[in-house]
Amino acid sequence: MSGTKLFRLFSFIIIICSTINVVEANDLKEDFSRPQSIPFPASNPYTVEKAALGKMLFFDPRLSRNRNMSCATCHNPSFGWEDATQTATGSQNTRLDRHSPTIINAAWGERFFWDGRAGSLEEQAKGPIESDVEMNLPLEEAVARLKQVPRYNDWFSRVFGSEGISGDTIAKAIATYERTIVSGQAPFDRWVNGDEQAISNVAKRGFDTFVGKGKCASCHTGWNFTDQKFYDIGLSGEDEGRYVLTDKPTDKFAFKTPSLRNIGQRAPYMHDGRFKDLKSAIRHYVSGGISRASLSEKMMPVVLTESDISDIEQFLLSLTGTDSAVSLPLLPY
Structure with missing residues (x-):
């Protein structure tokens, strides 16, 4: 084979290999492409008002026994929705055993907490409120407390109608807000x-x-x-x-x-x-x-x-x- 033909053959092989590598790289990139919408469950569909109510509850310390903690205490937006400490601090300054997990992109989650003990964000939202080492407020007490706040009654009536304030509607509102917390374009x-x-x-x-x-x-x-x-x-x-x-x-x-x-x-x-x-x-x-x-x-x-x-x-x-x-x-x- 002449030198010219050999050069052309090598050039052709290089072009083919480069093309394959580009295709493989593009296919690999597609595996990491962002979704176009946030998934909300049929059992708890999104509304603007529900997410707004959920945000209020997420930042409200009245959902803790001593009115000194909120969901945002451990899930601080300034620290990637965690808390920047080795392990979380709960009720009465109790040091917990685990680091606060982020709630970024929780809408795509399947099970929640480090051990997966909650099967939905609604279930997850109830856990820390009631946990005696975290916010330490039984849900029935949380409901009674919120019912004493006139404007919360108005908000829950607007969002949930006759169902009003309950443990389930509190959890649904918080979970809806949490699903809107999506990492930005990187x-x-x-x-x-x-x-x-x-x-x-x-x-x-x-x-x-x-x-x-x-x-x-x-x-x-x-x-x-x-x-x-x-x-x-x-x-x-x-x-x-x-x-x-x-x-x-x-x-x-x-x-x-x-x-x-x-x-x-x-x-x-x-x-x-x-x-x-x-x-x-x-x-x-x-x-x-x-x-x-x-x-x-x-x-x-x-x-x-x-x-x-x-x-x-x-x-x-x-x-x-x-x-x-x-x-x-x-x-x-």
Whole structure:
């Protein structure tokens, strides 16, 4: 074969390979494309008034026994809808065992809390209000308290009609508001949509490592970067996670895969807030975790360099969106 023909053959192979890589990259990007609308359940459809009422309740300390805590105490919009402390602080300054999970993109959730004990956002909304170590206010007392507020009576009548104020309508309003809390458009999203300048080359390498040899996307999947499942990732400690609920040996030390959206705002990390920064969290996965019977089969040592870890960190930081400022509501009186 002549040199000219050989050159043309090599050029053709390079073009074909490049085309395949572009197609594969575009297909991969589509797996992480944002949805176009927020899903609301038929049993609790969205209305503007219901979300507005839910926002008032979310920020209202009157839903706690001592009138000194609200949902926003642990789910602060300034800290990625978490609270920036290692573990949450509950009633009477009680230090809790777990870090406050974010409520960002909760509309797409399947089960809630780190151990998945709530099957809906409505069920989740009731939990902290009644928990004796959190807001510590039985729902019947919360209902009686709100009924003493004339304008809350007006709001509940407007939104729920004759059903008025009840434990269920309180939960429905809060859950509706929580479903509207969606991470804003992030640099990563602009890159997915075709803007090659939206993220750095370092972040692009980090994405390649994240979905490739790092194997991070085996659990952190889809646009919200979570498969909604529960795994033992080999962390030390006595908290047995989902096992306490299910009594299944495979659920020992298992906790929910968190979303990675706005992750740069949400330190510290893990269910117990043990890691202060993203690199520390990534290094744990690289190590493969503690070897034990319940350890997820997805957990195994991964060969990554410090440069790889830095690249993944930069990719993760590109998932933080430009969110609108959250204004405090005027509470009914």
